[in-house]
Amino acid sequence: MAKWGEGDPRWIVEERPDATNVNNWHWTEKNASPWSQDRIRELFKDIAVKTNAADLKITEVENIEGEASANNRKGKLIFFYEWDLVLKWKGSIKESDRQYTGKIKIPNLSEENEVSELDIQVSVETDDEVGSRLKQIMMKDGKELVRSQLSKYIAGLKEEFSKGMILPKKGEVKPDSVKILASGFNRKLNMEPVVNSGKEIGQKIETCTIKQTQKFQCTAQEFYDALTRLELVTAFTRGDVQLDLSKGGKFSLFGGNIIGIFDELVPAKRIVQQWRYKQWPEGHYSIVTININQKDDHTEVVLEQIGVPKSEMDITKENWQRYYWDAMKQTFGFGAFFT
Template identity: 85%
Template sequence: MAKWGEGDPRWIVEERPDATNVNNWHWTEKNASPWSQDRIKELFKDVPVKTDAANLKIDEVEKIEGEASANNRKGKLIFFYEWDLVLKWNGNVKGSDKKYGGTIKIPNLSEENDVSELDIQVSLETDDGDGSKLKEIMMKEGKELVRTQLGKYISGLKEEFSKGMILPKKGEVKPDSVKILTSGFNKKINMDPVGNNENKQLGLKIDTCTIKQTQKFQCTAQEFYDALTRSELVTAFTRGDVILEPTEGGKFSLFGGNISGKFEELAPAKKIVKQWRYKQWPEGHYSTVTIDIKQKDDHTEVTLEQVGVPKQEMDVTKDNWQRYYWDAMKQTFGFGVFFT
């Protein structure tokens, strides 16, 4: 196996004019927030709602809060977006000059939720006979219009920010081979239940054991460290909501709260030490996880030592490290791709 930068085609840069991110090997990121804000405002500017019973339209975006980004890792595009939107609408029942208005709230537009599953809330400023009719129309036709426009935003985001993110290999242009992912894959992962409910009272003696694992990853030590300490990257491979405070003493919560704890030591590209527990472990019981990261010539070697694992949970814990951490990271970021 070639050493990094010595003969490996991923690192041959002499014929690339920019000589950056050859063959899309590193994680690159583009800020898509400004473009997203402009596009969403454009999509909801004076948009008519089709109905025979009234003259209705969505006026404008009253509030837009959140962020969006596009990321590339080894030919895979991962899009992150999370928006809290408030739209203004107005209209009148045909045959009447009285105008009504209200708002449409979309509090959870993100890659975790399909457009068809969005929570869309319609409100009315003046609730009387005609106003109620208009609100009823907005609850049906108006919501469908909102979903259609947001679908245009999402497809536009992926089209616009795919440009230039995936660079062709030397002598090769294969735009159709690009694989586009979202961090959530529209699917939540639930950790397997662990153990039973016996001996969960704080203070009881727990028989524990130590788990040791060694893994090889095709990435730099810094890339591996970042994948466990940057919220957007942890979100990508865990495919769910993440709480992460990557500072010594900072807390974390993953997999719907099934895994939680706090960081004790953070040495970039070298070591991570944390207090770590399953939700269903005996109350107040934590294990100590030490992850040593060593940069090798052609890969990064990672050694995990977990002290204080309840004995009856040893096999499940080992399997879940493999499935939900190591395999998930390799699949999401391409860390498992080795070339001989």
């Protein structure tokens, strides 16, 4: 199958001991920022770097900026965290009393990046011959220590901090059945372009209309939020997202392959947008209307897309299913969860 080329608050309910979030239906969120800051500071407080060439120690966290949260949706845990860290270190060459100091910067600790791929920058305050040597030792041995400590933080966030977030279903508690998920930011879609029709502005384009009806196991507000909140759109599209949530505001998904303009936004009811895929003839937009109807036990979504180039009809229908509906169900637990 060919692939596409390369606000309003969420439905958040309070965690309560009487388990009113029955069967973990709602999206619950727990602020992990204060816990994360304390844990990171603890992990980098006076820890020695193991090396035979020098006496080195990471002394403390000088600066920590960012945020973190843990989210539960129908028994699935999703974690968001993004931190910029500055650590301080000091040390001396063996058999020398002269102390050198420096810093370690980690500008991109997030679920989007594997710990092994983090950009860890080391600097020394006095960059003379000895200072330069200590810096090189820290880059070689200190980086591994930093990665190890950050792995402990992430493990603690997913295992220690999130305890109690999965409320018991009626009559059962099975901790081993809980699945822990990342947001999926680091899973890049390898989208292949459809064939350009070759038609340019001014030429008549034969178009058609697509209609789809989907059922989601969530509230209308939850579904609306999943298509309009930046962090949630980023989670299910698994790529770069730009989103200006206002009438006339622009959006860009899948690395700029899908772009458009919001024409109408009615929370929990309707989204209307001008929508185009970049391979379409230049300047040609379709009109997408998404009507959201909450039922007693699910939400029904009706999509109508007017002005789709006829040659792209089948592939566009398939990609709505694969990259929107199935991806949302998989990421947020809005339907059958695919493994």
